[in-house]
Amino acid sequence: MTALAYHELQAAFRLFGKSSAALDERQRRKARAVAKRYARIESLVLSSDEARGVVLEPGAVDKALDALQARYADQTAFHRALDEARLDSARLRMAVQRSLLVEAIIERVGGRVEPVTLTDAEIFYYAHLHRFQSPETRTARQILITINEDLPENRREIATQRMAQIARNLAEHPERFAELALKHSECPSALNGGLLGEIARGQLFPALDAALFALKPGQLSTVVESELGLHILRCERIQPARTLRWAEVAEALRKRLTEERARKLTQRWLQTLMDNQASSQTVA
Structure with missing residues (x-):
């Protein structure tokens, strides 16, 4: 029963991102079916000839327990989930140990394969x-001014004026893009001169994607608006599509x-x- 309760706890989280008690009837049946299947496999693996002599590294169980607890908001939520699954600390530890042993045994079996x-x-x-096709990418920088009506300096009218002034400065001194990004941009990339890195199609918001992939190396976009705010993009260079x-x-x-x-x-x-x-x- 301990193993089944633990696997139901795991299945509920992995399949639905919920505790066992939060599942509806359909979800509960699905989690129970997955748990039963895994419990059966676990029992077979642990009783197999390949299980002989397999031991865990010191601290492996504690590390796995810490990772399990980290899924929950706090210790209270974690212990509530254990109570709902009818697992106490001792039973949980035993279940985690069994699960880790299964992983180690399976790894031992897989290790017998002849390397390619x-x-x-x-x-x-x-x-x-x-x-092995690598798509076209573009190395890009951006300056972002967010729009937030709750902040005086980021209300739409003021944000638009701020960005228009930045655009005018860039028109006169495009070589100062990194400097102006560091000074004005509200994107974390500002710390690196606005550098976004290599961008493939579809990675940015649609309006930004269209703007970036219309630029030539060294060109600046006009002011583009996205869900985040107002942007100016610079295409540093183009890496054509190629076969690796x-x-x-x-x-x-x-x-x-x-x-x-x-x-x-x-x-x-x-x-x-x-x-x-x-x-x-x-x-x-």
């Missing part, structure tokens, strides 16, 4: 070049393909455990 070689990864790369080179992706791709191979291996292993259990129950 760089040659195999390179074959995959050239067979799937379309997956093999050397850029080689090691990361080899690692990802190895992880995918390990994931498939553990899935087959878990399915074998469940199939064997089903067969033994049928025979019995």
Whole structure:
């Protein structure tokens, strides 16, 4: 029962972002079904031959408990959720320990996989070049003046006047963009001269996106309004769309393909455990 209660607590949060008691009937059934399935898998994994000799690193349980508690607003909310799930501190600790052991056992099983070689990864790369397309990006800076009718200096009329003066200064001295951003911009990027970094299409508000991708390197936008306020953008440079080179992706791709191979291996292993259990129950 302890394991099932813990997994229901986890399922409620992961599936719906709620405590178990806050779920409606449909959500509760879904969380209970997921919890039952995981509890079954947990029991099978812990009783498997591969579980022998697996131990946790010192402090692993305490670290996991701290991470679990951090999901909640405060200790009161955390302990209320435990009470609703009928878990006390001792039972929770035991459930967390079991869960971490399952992760360690599965990691041990996955670790048996033969690593993907760089040659195999390179074959995959050239067979799937379309997956390694890097979209056009633009390095951009911005100056932002927010609109807030509750603040005298940010009321629409005053904010518009402030931004118009900044635009006039930039028209005369475009090279002072970073300086003026540091002095006037209300975006955190002001501390870095308004630098937003490399921006791909769709990352900004639609009006800003359209303005930025209409600029040439070194050009400034007109004043653009978004949900945040008033903006002036500068396009520093354009990075065209391109295919990432093999050397850029080689090691990361080899690692990802190895992880995918390990994931498939553990899935087959878990399915074998469940199939064997089903067969033994049928025979019995």
